[in-house]
Amino acid sequence: MAWRCTRWRGTPAGPAPRPIRRTSKGSSATSRGEWPEFERITDPATLDRELEPVRFDYNTVRLHAAIGYVTPDDEHHGRGAILRKQRAEELPAARAARLAHCGQQQNDN
Numbered sequence: 001m002a003w004r005c006t007r008w009r010g011t012p013a014g015p016a017p018r019p020i021r022r023t024s025k026g027s028s029a030t031s032r033g034e035w036p037e038f039e040r041i042t043d044p045a046t047l048d049r050e051l052e053p054v055r056f057d058y059n060t061v062r063l064h065a066a067i068g069y070v071t072p073d074d075e076h077h078g079r080g081a082i083l084r085k086q087r088a089e090e091l092p093a094a095r096a097a098r099l100a101h102c103g104q105q106q107n108d109n
Contacts, residue, residue, distance in 0.1 A: 035054075037050075038050060038051065058072075059071060059072045059073050060072075060073045067080060068080060068083075068084045069084075069087070070083050070084065
């Protein structure tokens with residue numbers, strides 16, 4: 001499958017953003033039943049054990065927009081600023097490569 005270089009105008013078609021709702025315990029959730037398998041667990045020790053992989057992924061793998069697209073673990077250990085600086089330095093070369101690739105595709109068509 002060939003990739004096409006396009007520019008989004010507005011937002012892509014899709015579902016509207018879900019409103020933030022407050023749960024009965026005061027935490028926010030974007031939708032009811034986000035993890036229904038965890039809502040059925042009543043034992044705190046079992047829930048803690050089941051949530052550990054989710055916590056690990058959320059804190060060490062998933063990039064967070066609010067802190068500059070680094071993981072909370074990177075930010076906490078002082079690597080966030082270094083990673084953001086490296087990304088900013090690499091951005092012009094990546095942009096030039098993308099524009100060259102898109103220009104090449106347009107000339108091929």
